[in-house]
Amino acid sequence: MTNAKLITQENRLFANNILIVDDTPDNLRLLSKTLIKEGYLVRCAINGSMALLTIKTKIPDLILLDINMPDIDGFEICQQLKKSDLTKDIPIIFVSALDNIFDKVKAFEVGAVDYISKPFQVPEVLSRVSNQLNLQNLRRQLVQKNQLLQIEIYSRIAAETEIRQLNFDLERRVIERTAQLQTEIDQKQKIQKQLEYLAWNNSLTGLPNRLWLVRKLKKLLADLNQKLGKEFITVILDCNRFKIINDSLGRQVGDQLLTMVTQSLKSEISAQKVQHIHLAHFGEDKFAILLEETSETNKAIALVQKIKQCLASAFIVENREIFLTFNIGIVVCDANYSQPEEIFRDADLAIQKAKKSSSHYYQVFDCTIQNTALEILEIETDLRIALQRQEFYLNYQPIICLNTGKISGFETLVRWHHPQKGSISPDKFISIAEQTNLILPLGIWILQEACRQISFWQNQLFSQQESFTVSVNISAKQFEQEDFITQLDQIIDRTGIELKHLKLEITESLLMNNAAVADRVFNQLKARQIKLAIDDFGTGYSSLNYLNRFPVDTLKIDRSFISRLTEDNQAATIVKAMLDLAHNLGFDVVAEGVETIKQSQQLREWGCEFAQGYFYAKPLNQDLAWQFLADNLQG
Ligand code: C2E
Ligand code: CA
Ligand code: CA
Numbered sequence: 001m002t003n004a005k006l007i008t009q010e011n012r013l014f015a016n017n018i019l020i021v022d023d024t025p026d027n028l029r030l031l032s033k034t035l036i037k038e039g040y041l042v043r044c045a046i047n048g049s050m051a052l053l054t055i056k057t058k059i060p061d062l063i064l065l066d067i068n069m070p071d072i073d074g075f076e077i078c079q080q081l082k083k084s085d086l087t088k089d090i091p092i093i094f095v096s097a098l099d100n101i102f103d104k105v106k107a108f109e110v111g112a113v114d115y116i117s118k119p120f121q122v123p124e125v126l127s128r129v130s131n132q133l134n135l136q137n138l139r140r141q142l143v144q145k146n147q148l149l150q151i152e153i154y155s156r157i158a159a160e161t162e163i164r165q166l167n168f169d170l171e172r173r174v175i176e177r178t179a180q181l182q183t184e185i186d187q188k189q190k191i192q193k194q195l196e197y198l199a200w201n202n203s204l205t206g207l208p209n210r211l212w213l214v215r216k217l218k219k220l221l222a223d224l225n226q227k228l229g230k231e232f233i234t235v236i237l238d239c240n241r242f243k244i245i246n247d248s249l250g251r252q253v254g255d256q257l258l259t260m261v262t263q264s265l266k267s268e269i270s271a272q273k274v275q276h277i278h279l280a281h282f283g284e285d286k287f288a289i290l291l292e293e294t295s296e297t298n299k300a301i302a303l304v305q306k307i308k309q310c311l312a313s314a315f316i317v318e319n320r321e322i323f324l325t326f327n328i329g330i331v332v333c334d335a336n337y338s339q340p341e342e343i344f345r346d347a348d349l350a351i352q353k354a355k356k357s358s359s360h361y362y363q364v365f366d367c368t369i370q371n372t373a374l375e376i377l378e379i380e381t382d383l384r385i386a387l388q389r390q391e392f393y394l395n396y397q398p399i400i401c402l403n404t405g406k407i408s409g410f411e412t413l414v415r416w417h418h419p420q421k422g423s424i425s426p427d428k429f430i431s432i433a434e435q436t437n438l439i440l441p442l443g444i445w446i447l448q449e450a451c452r453q454i455s456f457w458q459n460q461l462f463s464q465q466e467s468f469t470v471s472v473n474i475s476a477k478q479f480e481q482e483d484f485i486t487q488l489d490q491i492i493d494r495t496g497i498e499l500k501h502l503k504l505e506i507t508e509s510l511l512m513n514n515a516a517v518a519d520r521v522f523n524q525l526k527a528r529q530i531k532l533a534i535d536d537f538g539t540g541y542s543s544l545n546y547l548n549r550f551p552v553d554t555l556k557i558d559r560s561f562i563s564r565l566t567e568d569n570q571a572a573t574i575v576k577a578m579l580d581l582a583h584n585l586g587f588d589v590v591a592e593g594v595e596t597i598k599q600s601q602q603l604r605e606w607g608c609e610f611a612q613g614y615f616y617a618k619p620l621n622q623d624l625a626w627q628f629l630a631d632n633l634q635g
Contacts, residue, residue: 016133017041019060021051021077022095023069027118031064031095034122035129048072052080060090062133064116064125067096067103075110082111089139091132095120202281204255205262213280213288217333217340220292224335231295231334234288235304236347237265240325240355242285248515249320256317258285261324265289268310272303297364300330304362327354328362349373356431379429382418383438391417392442394449395619398628399471399590399612402604407632409469409503411612412450413619414442434477443478444487451495451502453622458498461629469503469531476510480517485524492528503531503554508539511550518550526551533590538578548585554610555582559593562613566598579606 018040022028025046032042043060045051048071055063063081067074074094081087093114094107107115113135114128200212208216223229239261246254258281265287269279276292291300307326314321329350331343346365353372354363363369386392396410416424433439450472457470478484492499504525511518511534525532533554534547538561547555557578564571575591582589591603594613603611620628 015039015041016061017043017058018062018064018129019043019045019051019054020064021045021048021069021074022064022066023047024066027066027095030122031125034126038126040129048074048077051077055081055087055090059086061136062129063090063092064095064129065092065112067094067098067107075106078107078110078112089136091136093128093132095125205258205281207262207279207281207287209280210282213282213290214340216278216280216290217343220290221333221337221340224333225338230293231332233291233294233297233300234331234333234343234347235291235300236282236329236331236344236351237287237289237307237326238328238351239285239287240327242324245322249317249322253317253320253322257315257322257324260315260317261287261311264310265307268307269303272306274299274303295332295334297330297332301362301364304328304330308361326361327351329354330362330364332364346370376432379424379432380436380438383429383433383436383442386416386418387438387441387445389419391419392445393417393621394446394453395621396453396470396625397612397619398617398625398632399469399610400616402600402608402611407629408467408610409471410625410629411471411505411619412446412453412473414446414473415619430475434475437477439475439477440481443475444491447472447474447488448491448495451491451497454497454501455495457626457629458501461633465633466500469501471503471505471533473505473535476507476514479506479510479521480514484521488530499529500531503533505533505535505556507535508537511547522551536592538574547587552587554590555587556590556592556612557608559613562591562593562599562603563595565602566596572602575603576606579608583607 018035020028020031020035020042021044022031023046028044028046032044035042043054045054048069051063051065052072054060065074065077074096078092078094081090081092088111091113092111093116094112095116095118096103096107097118099117104115113132116125116128200208200215202209217234220229220232224231242254242257245257262279262281265279269277269289274291278290278292280288280290282288289303291303294300308328311324311326314323316322329347331347331350333343337343346369349369349372350363350365353369354360357363393415395413395415397413398407399409399411400406401408414426414430416426416429418424430439433442450470454470481487492502506518522532531553532551533556534552535556536558537555538558555578557575561571561575561578565575566572579589588609590610590612591599591608592612594600594603594611594615596615599613600611600615617628
C-alpha cells in the first residue's frame with residue numbers, strides 16, 4: 001500500500017477515517033501526511049481532551065494513540081473509550097516512545113489492538129494500520145453478517161411460528177370439516193336407510209312388502225337351484241271381502257283392520273317359535289309367510305290352522321265388530337320353480353281352489369290344481385266358440401210343493417254340449433264365464449231362452465196356474481250391469497211373458513257384496529212384479545235379519561244343509577232355525593237337493609213349503625219337462 005491514492009469525492013465517502021492523537025506536532029504532521037497520501041481520511045488531536053471531543057463528533061475507524069500526553073494519557077483515553085458501547089470497538093493502536101514490556105502489556109490490557117514503538121518506520125505504521133483496518137472491516141462485516149443472520153433466524157423463527165399456526169389452523173379446519181362431513185354422511189345414510197325402508201316395507205303395516213318378498217324368493221330359488229339351499233314353503237293369505245269393507249266402511253277402517261290383522265299374525269307367528277319364518281304384506285289384502293328350510297306341508301298346515309283360529313274372532317274397529325275370513329294357498333317351493341311369479345301363480349291357483357271349496361279354507365298346491373288351471377284356459381277358449389255355435393241349452397228341474405206334491409215351478413239350469421267333450425257341467429264353466437265376462441252374452445241368451453219357454457208354456461198350461469214360476473239363475477256380473485233392467489225389459493217385450501211367472505235367483509253373496517246395487521235393482525224388479533229368490537242360502541255370511549231389508553220372496557236353503565239333515569243334529573237345528581226365521585220374515589222356502597223321502601218328510605213336518613231335488617226329478621230337457629208338467633198336473 002505504498003502508492004499514493006487520490007482522494008476523490010467518491011473515495012472520500014468510503015475511505016477509512018483515522019484519528020491521530022499525539023502531543024508532538026511533528027509526529028502528527030508526519031503521520032497524517034503519510035496516511036492522507038495513502039488515501040485515508042485523517043483527523044488529528046494534540047491532547048487527550050481534544051481527542052475525546054473529536055471522537056464524539058464522529059466515530060473514527062481507527063485511532064493512533066500516543067500514551068504520554070500532558071492532560072489525559074493514552075491508557076486513560078483507551079479505557080474510557082472501551083467503556084462506551086459506541087466506541088468500544090474502535091481499534092486503537094498505541095504509538096509510543098515507552099518501550100518497556102510493562103507498558104506494552106498494559107496497552108493490550110486496556111484494550112489496544114496493536115502497539116508501535118517510536119520512533120516508527122512509516123511502512124510499519126502503514127502495514128499495521130492497514131492490517132487493523134482490514135481486521136476492523138472484517139469484524140464489521142462479521143457483525144453485519146451476524147445481524148443479517150440474526151434477522152434471518154428471526155424471520156425463520158417467525159415463519160416457522162406462522163407455519164405452525166397455519167398448520168394448527170389447518171388441522172382445526174380439517175377436524176371441523178371432517179365433523180361437518182361426518183354429520184352430512186350420517187344424515188345421508190339416515191335418508192338412505194329411510195328410503196330403503198320405504199322401498200322394502202309396507203308403509204301402513206311396516207311389514208316387508210312384495211318387492212322384498214320377490215327379492216327374497218329369488219335368492220332362495222337361486223340357492224335352491226344351485227344346490228346351496230333347501231326347499232321351502234310359501235303361504236299366501238288372501239283376505240275375503242276386504243274390498244267391500246274398504247268401499248263400504250271407508251279406507252280408514254280398512255287400514256285399521258289391516259294393522260290389527262298384522263298384529264295378530266305377528267304375535268301368532270312369534271308364538272310358534274319357528275325359526276327362519278318371515279311375514280310379508282304381499283298386496284293390499286294379501287299376506288305371505290315364508291317358511292325357510294322346511295318342505296313339510298304338515299308344519300305349514302299346523303301354522304295355518306293356528307292363524308285361522310287367531311283371526312276368527314271379531315276385530316273391533318270404530319265400535320263395529322268385523323269378521324274376516326281368509327283363503328290360503330300353500331306352495332312347496334322346490335327346484336321346479338325358477339321365478340317368484342311361478343310361486344305366486346300356483347299360490348293363487350290354490351287360493352282359487354280353496355275359495356270354491358266349502359270345506360277347506362286352505363289348499364296345498366299340487367299338479368292337479370295346475371291341470372285344472374290349464375283346463376280352465378281351454379274352457380275359456382271353447383266358451384267363446386260355443387257362444388257363436390250355440391252349443392248351450394236349458395234343462396228344467398221341477399220344484400215341488402211339499403203339502404200337495406204338485407209342481408210349483410221349474411228352475412232353469414244351463415247345459416253345454418261340447419262337440420268333443422260332451423256335456424260339461426255348469427259348475428265347471430259358469431265361474432270361468434263370470435271371470436271372463438262371457439257370462440254377459442251367455443246370461444242374456446239364458447234369460448231369453450227361459451222367457452221363450454215360459455211364453456210357450458203359459459199359453460199351453462199355466463192358465464189355471466197363477467203362481468207357477470220359472471226360476472232363472474242370474475250371476476252377480478249380470479246383475480251389476482247398468483242396463484240389466486233395460487235388457488230384461490226388452491226380452492220380456494219380445495217374448496210377451498206374464499211377469500208373475502218369472503223368478504230370478506241370485507246368490508246370498510251377491511247381496512252382501514253389492515247391497516247398494518241390489519237395493520236399486522230389486523225395487524225395479526218389484527215394480528214389475530218379478531219374483532226374487534235368494535239362492536244357496538247359508539253358504540254366505542249374511543244373517544236373515546240382514547235379508548229383511550230386501551223385497552225377497554223365496555229363500556233357497558243350500559243343498560249342503562239338506563244333505564246332512566237326517567244324520568246330523570246340528571244341520572237339522574240350523575235348517576229348522578232357518579225355516580222359522582224365514583217364515584217370520586214372510587219368505588217362503590225351497591229346500592234344495594232333496595234326495596230321500598226322509599228328507600222330504602222331515603221338511604214337510606217343519607213347514608217347509610217347497611222342495612227340489614233328485615228325489616222328485618233331475619234337471620230335465622225341454623220335452624221331458626213338458627211331460628213331467630203335464631203328468632204332474634193331471635195326476
Ligand atoms: P244352483 O243354482 O244351486 O243349482 C242347483 C244345482 O243342484 C244344479 O246343478 C242341480 O242339478 C243340482 N241338484 C238339484 N237337485 C239335486 C240333488 O238332489 N242332488 C244333487 N247332488 N244335486 C242336485 P247344476 O245344474 O250342475 O248347476 C250348478 C250350479 O251352476 C247352479 O247351482 C248355479 O249356481 C249354476 N248355474 C246353473 N245354471 C245356471 C244358469 O243358467 N245361469 C247361472 N248364472 N248359473 C247357473
Ligand atoms: Ca239356483
Ligand atoms: Ca242353489
